[in-house]
Amino acid sequence: VQSGLWPNDTAEPVRRLRTAGLEAFSERGFSGATTRQIASLAGMSPAALYSHYASKADLLFDISHAAHEYALRELQREFAIEGTAVDRVRRLTTTFAQYHASFHTATRIAQYELHSLVPDHYKVIVELRRAMHKIMREAIALGCVDGALAVDDLDSTTTFVLSLGIDVARWYRPGGRLSPEDIGTQCGDLVIRMLRRVRSGA
Amino acid sequence: VQSGLWPNDTAEPVRRLRTAGLEAFSERGFSGATTRQIASLAGMSPAALYSHYASKADLLFDISHAAHEYALRELQREFAIEGTAVDRVRRLTTTFAQYHASFHTATRIAQYELHSLVPDHYKVIVELRRAMHKIMREAIALGCVDGALAVDDLDSTTTFVLSLGIDVARWYRPGGRLSPEDIGTQCGDLVIRMLRRVRSGA
DSSP: OGGGGSOTTOOHHHHHHHHHHHHHHHHHHHHHOOHHHHHHHTTOOHHHHHHHOSSHHHHHHHHHHHHHHHHHHHHHHHHHSOSOHHHHHHHHHHHHHHHHHHTHHHHHHHHHTGGGSOHHHHHHHHHHHHHHHHHHHHHHHHHHHHTSBOOSOHHHHHHHHHHHHHTHHHHOOTTSSSOHHHHHHHHHHHHHHHHBOOOTTO | OGGGGSOTTOOHHHHHHHHHHHHHHHHHHHHHOOHHHHHHHTTOOHHHHHHHOSSHHHHHHHHHHHHHHHHHHHHHHHHHSOSOHHHHHHHHHHHHHHHHHHTHHHHHHHHHTGGGSOHHHHHHHHHHHHHHHHHHHHHHHHHHHHTSBOOSOHHHHHHHHHHHHHTHHHHOOTTSSSOHHHHHHHHHHHHHHHHBOOOTTO
């Protein structure tokens, strides 16, 4: 399931190493995992791993980058669909939460190991995260202009809205009562309730 | 600031070791930190550390346990205060989010290193987390009985509501535009908007 994150043109050895990295980092954390274990999980020699990644840090960046790019592309696609401002915010938050459930292993690593990225890698990831924040902020702002939504603090409300989706990576358990689709739908509904303008007197 | 988590009667060496553990685990992760580093940060010998903690895992449990007990006590205290059901949910969510900002180092470790706990320790922490879920669930249920709140799925809504507070530990930056108090207030307001029953026709 998680391998759906990698673009179709990803080379087979890279695909196997990323998947092995997901497994190793999620079980032992970035610090605890070794390149030897990762190579072994991928059914490769450490030397073969090093022909693709200079270091464990490079593999972490590659995984984190793929996960963040995937999420950003999903948000960009949803943003571009025509419809009301409320529908747009609902689609964005539904898709974002569902993504964090469907790819919970990768997204958990992407969130929890941000501090393990080297500074140059971190900068790249932060830019992708800023781009996601900007899309969600713009969608909420359009809803406020439209009059359907109303918020007191656009920036922090955007952070809280993204947070509801991101934190799904922490609490989602595969095989539980709720599917990733259910979680997405519920998150979208809750966000719209949270942001909808309440008519005075209601 | 973070040392406010330890009860007043905590012995001085334990206090120093917990604070050193916070620093080491937050910088290097549980796997990456060593008992030698932790002892050194506490200004103690590794032997002195071992007279208080049998292992690094015991220290992690001690920190996680203190953080979870603190949060549970805060929720219990807020739950017990008299007032309307809406006020109770608002107070619980405000306090919970503020707590996760004020003690972000400890709460981030408590969240991110759950998988590093040994099974017996994990069981104890899961019980404390269940108790918190139960309190929030009950407060929301009382609001629904009261008619002021309305939710479709009480269990998952409770998870989303707690999630908004927990995830503050991830995104809060000390010295930013919003204080822990501001974040708490905003979170409480957003949760009430999210859960409030909408009159039909409004």
